[in-house]
Amino acid sequence: MKMKKKIMAVLLCTVLLLNTGCSFFETSYEEYELSDTILGSTDFSEMKYEHFDPTAVKKTMEGIRKDMEDADNAEQIVKDFESIEDELAVMEASYSLAQLYNSLDANDEYYQDELVYITEVYDEIRDQYCILGKDALESPCADVLRDAWDEDDVDLFENYQAMTDNQKKLRKEEQSLENDYNKAAVKEFTYTINNQAYTMDSLLDAVYAGNITYDQYVEGYYGCMNAMADTLAPIYVDLVKVRMKIATEAGYENYNEYAYKDSYDRDYTPKDAQEFCDVVKKEMVPAFHTLTQNMNSMASTQLDMWSNSKSVDDKLETIRKYLAKVDPVLESNFDYMKKFHLYNVEYDKKKSDGGFTTFIPVYNEPFLYSQPSDSFYDFMTLIHEFGHFNSFCVNVKEASQSVQNLDLAEIASQALELLYTNFYGDMLGEGLGDAASEYTLYQRVDSVLEGCMFDEFQRRVYELDEASVSTDKINAIFVEVADEYFKGEYTKGKGDTLWVMVSHNFESPLYYISYAVSVVPALEVWEIAQTDFDKACKTYMDIVRAGEGDGYKETLERIGVGTPFEDGTMKGIADMIIKQVQ
Numbered sequence: 001m002k003m004k005k006k007i008m009a010v011l012l013c014t015v016l017l018l019n020t021g022c023s024f025f026e027t028s029y030e031e032y033e034l035s036d037t038i039l040g041s042t043d044f045s046e047m048k049y050e051h052f053d054p055t056a057v058k059k060t061m062e063g064i065r066k067d068m069e070d071a072d073n074a075e076q077i078v079k080d081f082e083s084i085e086d087e088l089a090v091m092e093a094s095y096s097l098a099q100l101y102n103s104l105d106a107n108d109e110y111y112q113d114e115l116v117y118i119t120e121v122y123d124e125i126r127d128q129y130c131i132l133g134k135d136a137l138e139s140p141c142a143d144v145l146r147d148a149w150d151e152d153d154v155d156l157f158e159n160y161q162a163m164t165d166n167q168k169k170l171r172k173e174e175q176s177l178e179n180d181y182n183k184a185a186v187k188e189f190t191y192t193i194n195n196q197a198y199t200m201d202s203l204l205d206a207v208y209a210g211n212i213t214y215d216q217y218v219e220g221y222y223g224c225m226n227a228m229a230d231t232l233a234p235i236y237v238d239l240v241k242v243r244m245k246i247a248t249e250a251g252y253e254n255y256n257e258y259a260y261k262d263s264y265d266r267d268y269t270p271k272d273a274q275e276f277c278d279v280v281k282k283e284m285v286p287a288f289h290t291l292t293q294n295m296n297s298m299a300s301t302q303l304d305m306w307s308n309s310k311s312v313d314d315k316l317e318t319i320r321k322y323l324a325k326v327d328p329v330l331e332s333n334f335d336y337m338k339k340f341h342l343y344n345v346e347y348d349k350k351k352s353d354g355g356f357t358t359f360i361p362v363y364n365e366p367f368l369y370s371q372p373s374d375s376f377y378d379f380m381t382l383i384h385e386f387g388h389f390n391s392f393c394v395n396v397k398e399a400s401q402s403v404q405n406l407d408l409a410e411i412a413s414q415a416l417e418l419l420y421t422n423f424y425g426d427m428l429g430e431g432l433g434d435a436a437s438e439y440t441l442y443q444r445v446d447s448v449l450e451g452c453m454f455d456e457f458q459r460r461v462y463e464l465d466e467a468s469v470s471t472d473k474i475n476a477i478f479v480e481v482a483d484e485y486f487k488g489e490y491t492k493g494k495g496d497t498l499w500v501m502v503s504h505n506f507e508s509p510l511y512y513i514s515y516a517v518s519v520v521p522a523l524e525v526w527e528i529a530q531t532d533f534d535k536a537c538k539t540y541m542d543i544v545r546a547g548e549g550d551g552y553k554e555t556l557e558r559i560g561v562g563t564p565f566e567d568g569t570m571k572g573i574a575d576m577i578i579k580q581v582q
Contacts, residue, residue, distance in 0.1 A: 039396050040364035044341045047363060049097045051114065054121050057087040061132055068136050074144035077136065081145075084129055091122045093362040100360075103352040103369055104344060106186040112179040119175045123168055133157035167249045170242055177239045181506045184231050186352060191223030200224045201374075222494050229497035233471040236506055240474075243509060244466050255462040259510040264406055267551035270459055272565060273513050277452040279570045280516070281484055287574035288445050294581045295442060299435030303376035306428065312346055315379055319386065322423040326416070326537045333393040334386065342389075343368040345382060354503055355381045357388035366392035380440060383420050387413030395547045406511065407552040410518030412544050414444060418526035419540060422533055438581070441526075444519050445577060449485045451516025454502060457481045458510050474499070520564040521556055523573050530580075 064080050067073040095118045102111040134157045136145055146154055190197040193212055198220050207217040240255075247258035256270040310318070316338070323330040337343055342365055344351075355370035366389045372378040391412035421440050425433035460477050461469070475496040482490040482498070490496055504511045521543065529536035539561065546555050553563050562569045 038364070039336065039393060040360075041340065042363050042365065044365075044367065047097065047360070049094065049101060049111075049114075052091055052094050052118060052121065054087075054125055057084055057125055058128075060084055060087075061128055064132060064136065068139040068141045071140040071144070074141035077141055078145065078148045081133070081136075084125075088122070088126060088129070089361045091118060091125065093360055094118050095122065096358055096360050100358060100367060100369065102182065103356075104348075105350045106182055106352045107350060109183075112183065115179060116172060116175045120168070120172050123163060123171055127163040127168075130157060130160040131162050134160050164249060167246070170246045170249060173242050174239065174246065177235055177242065178507055181232065181235050181239075181503075182352060184235065185503065185506075186350075187231070189224045189227040189231070191220045191227060193220050198224070225495070225497050225501065226493075229471070229475075229500045232500040232506070233474070233497065236474070236500065237469055237471060239506060239509075240461060240464075240469050241466050244462065244469075256459045256510065264510070264514075266407065267553050268565065273452075273455060274459070276517070276564050276570075277456050279564075280448055280452045283570040283574040284445065284448055285485060287577045288449055290578050291438075291442050291445055291581050295438065296435055299432065300376070300439060302432055303428075303436055303439060304374070306432065307376040307379045308374055310379075315382060316345075318427060319379075319383055322420065322427070325423070326419055327541050329394065329541075330386075330390050333390045336393065337366075337368065337386075337389055340365065342366060345370040345372065347372045352503075355385050357385045357392065359392050364396065376436070376439065377443070380417055380443065383417050384413040387416035390416075391544050394544055405550070405552055405555070406514040407517050408543070408546070408555055410514050411521050414447065414515070414519050415522035415525045415540050415543070418444060418522055419529060419533075419536065421526070422529055441577070441580070444523065444526075447515045448519045449516075451512045451514070451519070453482055453485045454499070454505065455510060455513035455516070457499065458505060458512070462509075517552065517564050520569060520573065521561045523576075524561055527573075527576055 060080055060083060064077055067080075068077055095115065098111045098114045098118060102108060102115065105111075133153075136142070137154065137157055149157075188199050190199055191203075192198070193216050196206075198206060198212075200221060203212070203217050203220045203224070206212045207214060212220070243255045243258075247253075247255040250258055250262060252258040252262070260266045260268075260270055260273075307315070320331060320334050323334055345368065348371070351371045353371050353373075355368075357366055357368045359366050368382075368385045368389045370378070370381050370385060372381075388409060391409060417440055421437035424436040424440075427433065428436055457478050460481065461474055464473065475492070478499045479490050479492060479496045482495075490498060499505055502512075525536050525540050525543075528539060539559070542559050543556075543561065546559055550558075553565065556563050564570060
């Protein structure tokens with residue numbers, strides 16, 4: 001038995017659990033062997049969601065508690081604990097599917113209600129399960145159980161602290177507020193210009209058509225953003241207050257410490273992150289502004305037009321064409337994704353915004369999701385998310401043990417985007433290919449700045465006294481922090497509510513630093529590719545195949561790739577970027 005390290009992780013973490021052949025699902029599980037991994041072979045159309053009934057697992061736990069008083073029952077108790085692990089996996093598969101189906105139709109209240117229900121039931125079952133394990137290790141069956149269980153499992157059980165009623169209540173409140181956010185975020189927010197109501201999307205069409213001026217477009221954009229904030233910001237205020245209470249209940253000084261350690265299990269602290277952010281402001285901000293000054297806005301429009309002229313199938317086939325040049329395993333895993341329809345990347349107004357790749361336990365299959373927005377960024381998102389998909393395939397055994405390090409996971413996606421700059425000339429022609437490469441580099445450096453900015457912003461919000469948390473205070477903090485990265489771009493009434501447009505702030509608090517720290521080794525891979533593409537691809541696959549079970553710093557040091565916490569790393573990357581664009 002291998003107890004899961006992280007339970008009910010945020011969606012972008014994905015839920016990674018043991019594979020079982022449980023009859024909960026109508027489609028039988030089959031094994032699909034590919035690239036030294038074992039993946040499921042169920043077409044997504046055949047995956048069935050069913051409401052989970054905890055009656056059977058509760059009965060099993062009652063039986064264990066009765067039987068563990070007799071040492072002769074020890075072997076059966078080992079098997080019963082394993083069966084409960086299977087049921088936990090089924091619940092987590094339910095959660096993963098419910099979140100996915102909720103993203104596919106953000107207005108479907110059934111799955112929103114199911115997410116609240118599964119979270120509550122899962123917390124209850126896992127809490128009882130861990131208490132049961134702790135008690136079993138003090139029973140006459142203890143010796144057999146210690147021999148049968150992994151050392152980490154024994155340690156987890158022995159040190160487990162039961163959830164309080166208040167912790168359960170707060171978890172339910174948090175999930176309910178996240179559902180409120182998801183329902184509210186898909187609404188169309190408008191701003192009126194010349195007696196015409198515009199959404200953010202229709203504003204862009206209007207300025208291209210000459211119906212409004214560029215200044216009116218900017219006015220309308222911020223107007224829509226502020227309208228969005230009027231609805232979403234109060235939800236965020238409530239989420240912050242609930243999460244502050246969650247951290248306190250768990251015994252942490254503040255939510256920052258709780259999230260870094262308990263949610264993400266990072267091998268660096270919020271203090272380390274702030275020191276990294278300070279170096280980014282000193283070294284990377286000037287490099288970014290140099291890069292921005294060299295951007296060709298006309299080429300950016302042409303890239304959008306190229307992307308919008310391609311069907312989804314065309315885009316996928318274009319990506320596939322070059323995958324084997326990085327490593328044949330990527331092409332194989334791409335074909336696997338298409339064969340079993342493990343993706344949804346078409347536009348649908350019912351879908352939630354954004355892109356993610358999740359892992360569906362029991363079925364043992366990843367799934368790639370994206371809601372396009374009519375830009376070249378959509379094409380880049382497909383490459384980015386397939387980097388995650390491939391990583392799940394390569395590390396499926398590790399994924400099945402609920403092991404993932406987000407800081408490492410994001411390298412697999414961001415480095416693949418940068419490696420694709422090597423193909424843009426052939427794909428788009430020399431001129432537009434250069435623009436695409438420049439745009440990709442711009443986006444990745446922007447990820448460093450935004451990753452730091454949003455992490456610093458959130459950390460400062462969560463350091464407030466609960467009584468002082470308000471929309472006005474949050475807006476003021478955002479402007480103050482943002483000004484240190486993007487000077488003068490965000491002011492009161494003009495961009496101070498931009499933070500409401502980032503779903504991670506609501507659903508995956510303090511995740512954003514993972515984008516920043518993962519870009520640094522990704523840029524190192526890109527730097528190698530400028531002189532030795534084959535070596536860069538090998539380094540990339542070494543990172544992917546290293547898995548995500550160890551710490552971020554430990555893994556990169558083992559491979560021989562630098563981390564952003566080392567002296568001189570950020571200055572070296574900044575100098576390289578400036579040299580590249582000048």
